[in-house]
Amino acid sequence: MAEEAAAKSESKLDRLRKRRPWLDHLFRANERYSQQYGAHYAAAVTYFSVLSLVPMLMIGFAVAGFVLSSQPQLMDELKTGITEAVPGTLGNTINEVVDQAIESKGTVGVLGLLTAAYSGLGWMSNLRDALTAQWGHAKADLPFLKTALKDLVALVSLGVALVVSFGLTAIGAGFAELVLRWVGLDGVWWAELMLKIGTIVLALVANWLVFLWVLAKLPRRPVGWRSAVKGAAAAAIGFELLKQVGTIYLSSVTSSPAGAAFGPIIGVLVFANLVAQYLLFITAWTATARENLVKEPPPAPAPAVIRPVVEVRSGPSPRAAAGLVGAGLLLGALFRRR
Template sequence: MRAERRSWRRLKRVGATLTRYRERDGDHYAAAVTFFSLLALVPLVMVAVSVAGFVLAGDRLLATELDKVIGGALPPEIAGRVEDIVHTVVGERGRIGLLALAVAAYSGWSWISNVRDAVSAMLGQERTARPLIRGILADLLVLVGAGLAMAVSFGLAALTGAAGTWLLELTGLTGGFAHFVLVAGSLLLGLAANWLVIAWCLARLPRRPLPLRSTLRPAGAAAVGLAALQQAGGLYLHLLGRSPAVAAFGTLVGVLLFVYLVVRWLLMVTVWITVRDDPPAGTLGADVRYAGTTLGAGASAELVVRTLTGR
């Protein structure tokens, strides 16, 4: 009876979350954040182009090899135009870099501001007037904090995976079971990294920040859902085939759809925080254990999917 009541309570909470998500125009916010996310990638591409220009300007041998590759891979007329573009990029690398940094700063602020507005709206927080300069500085601080959180979490996960591989090579354990343990551990660490980043973002992105403890359980579910979307995205890219045209168009559509689904999922989890049909959470240790169980189940499911699909 107790298990049935708990299941019914969770089902009611899911229904209430979906209803509240629609009432707060969640899909509209998800579409807007997706647009601003893709728009913010343009200056980052410009920065990469500028860096490539500096690299080519400092290595004439590499520039010559690139000209040979372009000339051999493309028809003469198109190759000449592409070479002119490359030479222009090399010559204007400084201006392109400065322009890209300025545009990146503005687009980054615009992106984080819209993300914070969307998260605040999903939490039911009223939008209040704020001084422009103070608001911009607050948004930029949150953007820097989110970037540092992602860098530290994913860096630790990558470092731990590399350390595990090094230990296996050092001890000579190259069997199937040792590899299985390494893959399972890396998946769990990756989920834990996503969990920490999402928990921090759910707590700090709203205009009125939330206690970090209140986001631990939702962040665990969000991390598992994000991993599932990543697996689906990888499977989608695998099914595109080897046709360059299909791959190019399909990849563009896939990236757009992936970003939208990720944003939609995270906004839905944000709404879930405001639905209080479950009994109050216990101690901090209980919240962490609950999230750990969720992450463990997600890692096990992801391991099964990778084993069945051979990826």
């Protein structure tokens, strides 16, 4: 009867979660994401991500200044590409900014490096704290200098991983196009389709390697590579989908002059926040897998209460007294006969 009553009290969703382990896993991940303030951490990561864009662009302009100063033809092609890509007078404004940044490339590069170090450390610190929280670990009180040094090493390592990832994707795509030209299949539709599929697969593999490193090495407590494999695969696929959606969104919001001015900024904010939330949710999904769940110890029994019972009697009970009197009379009668 008790089991039937418990079964009736379960909701349809509870029964569905028992029958579908993957659905139960998603609900566990969502509960962990909400309990560990995933949206708040994603907002902090988004803020520092956008803040880091400015110094990174400054460094990019400085590098471009050193490279393009002796290549005026490439400089003209860059300005022409900006003018064609950005509608209205915004393209001319960006070209003026590029000219000023290239002219003062030394100062811009130094300021960019200093600002990038500050904003990058803030971004990495919040990202590592966010990933650690999704694993259910409380934020520990760590030494400032030691933590900052570790965050700097992690930031540089992540930058190297991203460069290697994008480099592999670009080199792989370029090499595939070169092979098509060599074999005479350049322009053939099925060969172009295979090249497109291969490029996507290569990008997924590169993203998987990056996310595998992020999920396994960025949390402040060690995480096994095996635990992060599935999460990295899901993150890589989701990131590619988000990139496609972001491309469509940016092309739609920049179709008007007002959208060209404000659309990219809003688009970067939205895209960065979506990526941050998705990454933290994937981390929560990885942390709540069956093999990573920490078994809760059985509840401790209630404390034992010892209550000694002490009875103090002043004399024998009436029944015992009557028995003693009877025994005395019997013994007395026996002694008299002797």
